[in-house]
Amino acid sequence: MTDPLRLGIAGLGTVGTGVIKIVQRQANMLSARCSRPIEIAAVSARSRDKDRGISLSNYAWEDDPVKLATRDDIDLFVELMGGEDGPAKAATEAAIGAGKDVVTANKAMLAIHGQALAEAAEGAGRVLRFEAAVAGGIPVIKALTEGLAGNAIDRVMGVMNGTCNYILTRMENAGLTYDEAFAEADGLGYLEADPNLDVGGIDAAHKLTLLAAIAYGTRVDFGAIALEGIGAITIEDIRRAGDMGYKIKLLGVAQMTGRGLEQRMSPCLVPAASPLGQLEGGTNMVVIEGDSVGQVVLRGAGAGEGPTASAVMADVCDIARGLRVPTFGMPATALEAAPPASAASPARYYLRMELTDKPGALAKVATVLGEAGISIDRMRQYDHPGDNAPVLIVTHKTARPNLDDALARLPATGVLEGAPVALRIEDV
Amino acid sequence: MTDPLRLGIAGLGTVGTGVIKIVQRQANMLSARCSRPIEIAAVSARSRDKDRGISLSNYAWEDDPVKLATRDDIDLFVELMGGEDGPAKAATEAAIGAGKDVVTANKAMLAIHGQALAEAAEGAGRVLRFEAAVAGGIPVIKALTEGLAGNAIDRVMGVMNGTCNYILTRMENAGLTYDEAFAEADGLGYLEADPNLDVGGIDAAHKLTLLAAIAYGTRVDFGAIALEGIGAITIEDIRRAGDMGYKIKLLGVAQMTGRGLEQRMSPCLVPAASPLGQLEGGTNMVVIEGDSVGQVVLRGAGAGEGPTASAVMADVCDIARGLRVPTFGMPATALEAAPPASAASPARYYLRMELTDKPGALAKVATVLGEAGISIDRMRQYDHPGDNAPVLIVTHKTARPNLDDALARLPATGVLEGAPVALRIEDV
Numbered sequence: 001m002t003d004p005l006r007l008g009i010a011g012l013g014t015v016g017t018g019v020i021k022i023v024q025r026q027a028n029m030l031s032a033r034c035s036r037p038i039e040i041a042a043v044s045a046r047s048r049d050k051d052r053g054i055s056l057s058n059y060a061w062e063d064d065p066v067k068l069a070t071r072d073d074i075d076l077f078v079e080l081m082g083g084e085d086g087p088a089k090a091a092t093e094a095a096i097g098a099g100k101d102v103v104t105a106n107k108a109m110l111a112i113h114g115q116a117l118a119e120a121a122e123g124a125g126r127v128l129r130f131e132a133a134v135a136g137g138i139p140v141i142k143a144l145t146e147g148l149a150g151n152a153i154d155r156v157m158g159v160m161n162g163t164c165n166y167i168l169t170r171m172e173n174a175g176l177t178y179d180e181a182f183a184e185a186d187g188l189g190y191l192e193a194d195p196n197l198d199v200g201g202i203d204a205a206h207k208l209t210l211l212a213a214i215a216y217g218t219r220v221d222f223g224a225i226a227l228e229g230i231g232a233i234t235i236e237d238i239r240r241a242g243d244m245g246y247k248i249k250l251l252g253v254a255q256m257t258g259r260g261l262e263q264r265m266s267p268c269l270v271p272a273a274s275p276l277g278q279l280e281g282g283t284n285m286v287v288i289e290g291d292s293v294g295q296v297v298l299r300g301a302g303a304g305e306g307p308t309a310s311a312v313m314a315d316v317c318d319i320a321r322g323l324r325v326p327t328f329g330m331p332a333t334a335l336e337a338a339p340p341a342s343a344a345s346p347a348r349y350y351l352r353m354e355l356t357d358k359p360g361a362l363a364k365v366a367t368v369l370g371e372a373g374i375s376i377d378r379m380r381q382y383d384h385p386g387d388n389a390p391v392l393i394v395t396h397k398t399a400r401p402n403l404d405d406a407l408a409r410l411p412a413t414g415v416l417e418g419a420p421v422a423l424r425i426e427d428v
Numbered sequence: 429m430t431d432p433l434r435l436g437i438a439g440l441g442t443v444g445t446g447v448i449k450i451v452q453r454q455a456n457m458l459s460a461r462c463s464r465p466i467e468i469a470a471v472s473a474r475s476r477d478k479d480r481g482i483s484l485s486n487y488a489w490e491d492d493p494v495k496l497a498t499r500d501d502i503d504l505f506v507e508l509m510g511g512e513d514g515p516a517k518a519a520t521e522a523a524i525g526a527g528k529d530v531v532t533a534n535k536a537m538l539a540i541h542g543q544a545l546a547e548a549a550e551g552a553g554r555v556l557r558f559e560a561a562v563a564g565g566i567p568v569i570k571a572l573t574e575g576l577a578g579n580a581i582d583r584v585m586g587v588m589n590g591t592c593n594y595i596l597t598r599m600e601n602a603g604l605t606y607d608e609a610f611a612e613a614d615g616l617g618y619l620e621a622d623p624n625l626d627v628g629g630i631d632a633a634h635k636l637t638l639l640a641a642i643a644y645g646t647r648v649d650f651g652a653i654a655l656e657g658i659g660a661i662t663i664e665d666i667r668r669a670g671d672m673g674y675k676i677k678l679l680g681v682a683q684m685t686g687r688g689l690e691q692r693m694s695p696c697l698v699p700a701a702s703p704l705g706q707l708e709g710g711t712n713m714v715v716i717e718g719d720s721v722g723q724v725v726l727r728g729a730g731a732g733e734g735p736t737a738s739a740v741m742a743d744v745c746d747i748a749r750g751l752r753v754p755t756f757g758m759p760a761t762a763l764e765a766a767p768p769a770s771a772a773s774p775a776r777y778y779l780r781m782e783l784t785d786k787p788g789a790l791a792k793v794a795t796v797l798g799e800a801g802i803s804i805d806r807m808r809q810y811d812h813p814g815d816n817a818p819v820l821i822v823t824h825k826t827a828r829p830n831l832d833d834a835l836a837r838l839p840a841t842g843v844l845e846g847a848p849v850a851l852r853i854e855d856v
Contacts, residue, residue: 022578022720032645032758033577131575137721139575146574146751147559147567149461150450150741217460275727278706292450293565293738296728299703300721310721313578323574323751330460 004037005320006073008100010065010091011080012045015105015132017052018309019078019316024054030313034320044068069095076101076319078312084108089117096120096128103315105132105308111206114213114220118332128327129315134207135160135284137307138300139314144214144288145329151290153215155255157428161204162282162302163190164230164250168267169280172238172247178231190282200229201250205265208252211286212263213328216256217335220328221263224340228266232421237352240392241269241423246350247277251426260339268426269350275299276428287428344400344424348377351393353410353420357384361415362391368413372406374398388417394425432465433748434501436528438493438519439508440473443533443560445480446737447506447744452482458741462748472496497523504529504747506740512536517545524548524556531743533560533736539634542641542648546760556755557743562635563588563712565735566728567742572642572716573757579718581643583683585856589632590710590730591618592658592678596695597708600666600675606659618710628657629678633693636680639714640691641756644684645763648756649691652768656694660849665780668820669697669851674778675705679854688767696854697778703727704856715856772828772852776805779821781838781848785812789843790819796841800834802826816845822853 007023009016023030023040031037042060044067062068069077069091077095079102081088088109095102102121104110110117110130121128131141135158144156159165163185170181182199185191190198197203205225213220230250241248246269253264270276275297279285284302289295301307318325328335355361362381369376378394395403403422410416435451437444451458451468459465470488472495490496497505497519505523507530509516516537523530530549532538538545538558549556559569563586572584587593591613598609610627613619618626625631633653641648658678669676674697682691698704703725707713712730717723729735746753756763783789790809797804806822823831831850838844 018720026578026580029580029645030578032762035759137718138724139571142570142575143567146746146749147570147742148738149745150454150458150738152454152457217457275703275706278703290738292446292734292741294729294732294735296566296726298724298726300724304722306720307722310576310578310718313720314575317577318574321574321753323753325749325751331463334460 002036004039006039006041006075007078007316008042008068008071008074009040009078009080010044010068012043012052014305015308015312016080017054018305019312020054022309022313030317034317036320038316038320041073042068042071065091066094069100070098074100076103076316079104079106082106084112089113092117093120096124096126099124099126101126101319102128103312104130105312107133107206107210111209111220111222114210115332118327122326122332127319127324129318131314132308132311134210135286136300136302136304137310138284138286138298140286140298142314143298144211145325148288148290148293151292154289154291155253156211156215156288157251157253158208158286159249159276159279160207160252160284160302161198161250162284163198165279166190166282168230168248171235175235177235178233199231201227201265204250204252208254208263208265212254212261213335215254216261216338217330218261218338219335221340225263225265226344230267233267237421240352241350245272246270247272248423249276253426257341257345260341262341262344264344266424268424270426270428274428346397346399348397348425349395349403350423350425351420353391354388354417355391355415356417357387357389358415364413364415365410368409369406373402374406430464432467434467434469434503435506436470436496436499436502437468437506437508438472438496440471440480442733443736443740444508445482446733447740448482450737450741462745464748466744466748469501470496470499493519494522497528498526502528504531504744507532507534510534512540517541520545521548524552524554527552527554529554529747530556531740532558533740535561535634535638539637539648539650542638543760546755550754550760555747555752557746559742560736560739562638563714564728564730564732565738566712566714566726568714568726570742571726572639573753576716576718576721579720582717582719583681584639584643584716585679585681586636586714587677587704587707588635588680588712588730589626589678590712591626593707594618594710596658596676599663603663605663606661627659629655629693632678632680636682636691636693640682640689641763643682644689644766645758646689646766647763649768653691653693654772658695661695665849668780669778673700674698675700676851677704681854685769685773688769690769690772692772694852696852698854698856702856774825774827776825776853777823777831778851778853779848781819782816782845783819783843784845785815785817786843792841792843793838796837797834801830802834
């Protein structure tokens with residue numbers, strides 16, 4: 001048996017507690033699998049006295065995570081505090097500076113500072129790993145970085161925010177409005193302190209941009225993501241989509257196009273019979289399409305103590321076993337700054353709008369779409385008890401600028417009530 | 429850039445050809461991801477002159493794979509010949525003896541000789557990797573060995589023979605008989621030269637036993653698998669199962685029980701709405717359940733040039749990157765010989781039988797089941813144009829020995845026509 005791998009863990013919330021439980025409960029199994037013991041040397045958190053249901057008495061305590069990160073008696077710093085800056089970043093930098101490897105679950109920090117932190121770690125001969133930052137327990141970082149390393153990646157997609165998928169599923173299955181489903185998710189504690197991180201798509205976008213960097217060997221570029229939340233989705237949209245054989249999902253998509261790297265996080269229509277369409281509730285799914293492998297689908301719990309701790313432990317076991325991979329799969333200094341694609345790749349779109357119930361209203365809308373170069377696959381006016389006529393349009397494949405052009409010109413027709421909803425139909 | 433990794437590839441069928449295509453087409457990408465070039469030094473196959481649509485002119489040729497495996501100018505021997513013994517095993521042993529790492533897609537060889545080969549490789553300080561041997565392009569060996577290394581595995585399940593799933597799907601969707609669907613699969617070239625490898629479940633069982641060894645740290649024990657093919661399944665079974673909300677799949681299941689390691693490969697009923705139930709056609713799926721992660725589902729192409737070559741390249745890239753893991757996740761000498769579970773864990777069962785159309789026939793069957801300690805959840809006699817009455821029974825949870833006892837005693841009732849079909853209902 002060789003030397004133990006000694007961990008310093010900062011952040012003892014759900015995930016940190018889960019990691020400690022695994023290390024305590026599975027000590028023998030981990031030691032057999034890694035051919036060396038995994039031990040916790042020291043921990044740090046905001047509150048020392050909080051009852052976490054685990055004993056910390058065998059571990060040194062540090063109030064200051066930066067101090068923890070640089071202790072002589074740790075080999076690996078496990079950052080589970082969260083937050084894109086502040087103590088998480090300071091402690092990660094300190095750990096690297098002190099020659100420690102780092103494992104983190106912090107998608108926000110990596111989405112913003114991933115390039116700099118990866119360069120720092122690799123420059124110091126250390127690894128910075130983050131399996132737990134994307135899609136919880138699904139070992140997707142490993143699958144993409146290593147398991148599919150022989151593939152040029154055509155597209156990577158994912159439903160990676162369980163809260164949004166829960167809200168959309170509840171709207172569909174229980175007939176709740178968006179506000180009702182949101183309130184229910186809030187009552188269950190599913191929402192982040194800033195709910196916009198969830199329903200605005202930011203959390204999922206953090207994850208998407210990390211996947212994109214690995215898939216395409218590019219520098220993390222969170223700012224380049226075309227981002228749209230689920231707040232405008234109504235139960236009507238879900239029903240209309242369902243009538244056509246689709247489900248609405250907050251879907252992240254990254255693909256390299258002739259115009260640059262396309263990164264989108266937005267509600268999309270996906271075929272109801274596809275694995276993505278069949279995904280219900282809080283579960284996550286990542287779909288990876290490679291030039292050799294075709295389509296690989298990974299599904300599992302995207303959050304929670306056990307699943308996220310499982311992902312942290314995957315990185316810990318890798319490091320214990322001497323498996324050392326650059327943060328984004330190739331040396332950080334070799335990652336390229338991909339130009340962001342100026343517009344999304346062409347697609348069919350679902351459009352829903354309310355028209356004033358006047359003769360010729362529909363014709364005016366059709367004319368604007370035609371002038372914008374958009375041809376219409378289906379157009380349907382629904383029964384309407386009130387003054388306005390709900391209209392559903394499915395376009396043929398069109399470029400996003402054409403659609404934006406049409407959306408900009410529609411208000412001038414004077415026949416629209418409120419803003420139209422435009423959702424991409426993603427072929428999966 | 430460091431030294432290239434030099435491959436010697438034996439076997440230039442579909443998979444070997446696919447590997448060469450990737451190495452040729454993606455040289456720059458592979459070199460960037462692995463921080464060193466991947467080169468092919470030499471190849472071997474039965475026929476040198478066959479047109480494979482690729483140029484071999486830059487590679488040395490060996491008629492004898494053993495000679496290839498021991499050449500001084502290769503670092504890694506890639507065994508893609510197949511067959512559990514013969515040249516594949518001889519060349520693998522020779523490669524290890526000559527200090528080469530080995531990557532293989534050969535599930536049959538590993539299911540029989542995996543323990544000895546892993547010990548030989550590890551004793552020589554070499555690695556023997558086999559991502560391509562299980563579930564084609566799905567990176568499931570890596571997921572189980574590394575990505576879920578922090579989990580005690582509760583159960584690992586899989587639909588891992590695309591041909592069987594194709595036959596069952598065609599029976600259901602096109603109303604074909606088993607023989608018709610079999611003939612169709614044969615015409616499409618989906619069947620192995622010995623079709624029993626597919627429809628008898630042997631090929632899938634080879635894969636299952638490799639997953640079990642990793643999941644539970646046990647020695648590969650192919651002989652301990654309770655094996656049953658799909659030949660007895662009728663379209664009636666598929667329809668009856670469908671009526672109850674189930675699909676029939678050739679399902680492999682490995683789980684550690686209080687009575688030992690249970691390994692089963694048999695047609696099972698799974699809920700139609702589950703990921704396994706939704707799997708159609710030739711696609712593969714592996715479901716891994718861990719104590720921390722919960723359920724993780726992996727889905728992708730289980731065969732074919734691109735997907736299988738993708739899996740081979742995952743192992744090649746690992747070795748190029750210096751990622752070295754023991755064959756079954758922990759040192760082969762530390763793997764334990766698990767006692768095979770004497771019987772499958774209790775489950776509900778689906779029973780279909782034909783009864784002679786005499787008064788009291790159903791009562792006799794019910795009596796036998798009761799005497800065997802099996803309680804009945806549902807029992808239904810179907811309309812029948814002929815002399816016999818088809819009867820469908822769903823039992824409550826029962827132990828397999830009780831079921832076997834009942835099945836052994838049923839013929840003595842004198843009311844049975846033909847043999848009953850008994851299928852496990854697997855809760856997934």
